[in-house]
Amino acid sequence: MNRDVLLSAAGLILLGLVVLLALHQWEERDRLTDAGEQPETPALILDGVAAESFSESGLLRYRLRSQQAMHFDGDSRTEVTGPLLELRDPELLWEITARRGHVEDNNRRVRLVENVHARHHREHLEVETSEVHYRPADEILWMPSSVVIRHPSGTIRAGSLEADLITGHLELRQSVESRYEPPSS
16 A cells, blocks of 8 residues: 555656646746747748749749748748749849758848859859848849859959849959950960
8 A cells, every 4th residue: 555655656746747847848938939039940841942022013023942941930030951042134134052041031131151153144154152142122132251253254253242133233342353364266
């Protein structure tokens, strides 16, 4: 009989500990949410994603394809793996690939990082950099870190690049170096 009482008491103590641990975890989650931090658990995980954004006049502004997308509700952020970003006007203008990327601020900013390669279809430019930002509302493409641009007549290196897709204005900043390679005759 004493053994049954002892086992029952141990079981109740163990059950109480489990309940306390569960309450502590729940309280910790609430504390993180109240402090503005979000648990790093995605609300959605999607494979083989293609998303499109349109201008107010209904023209396709950009298409973003990725191998995988994870959406986090807390800060309206979507992380993408293996993204391909196509910028249009309405024809294909830029095609940008990277190892990973982020869609942030309720789709107001697309940021691609790691091993970024961009190709401008009209000007036959190829750009390599480590990070690119795209703001669809004002159609600004910004590469804040060093860029290497290859074109039919040579290469250009610069500390950063900013392109206004509406006006076609391209600005290179910080230690710009250009190498001209004449065509062989």
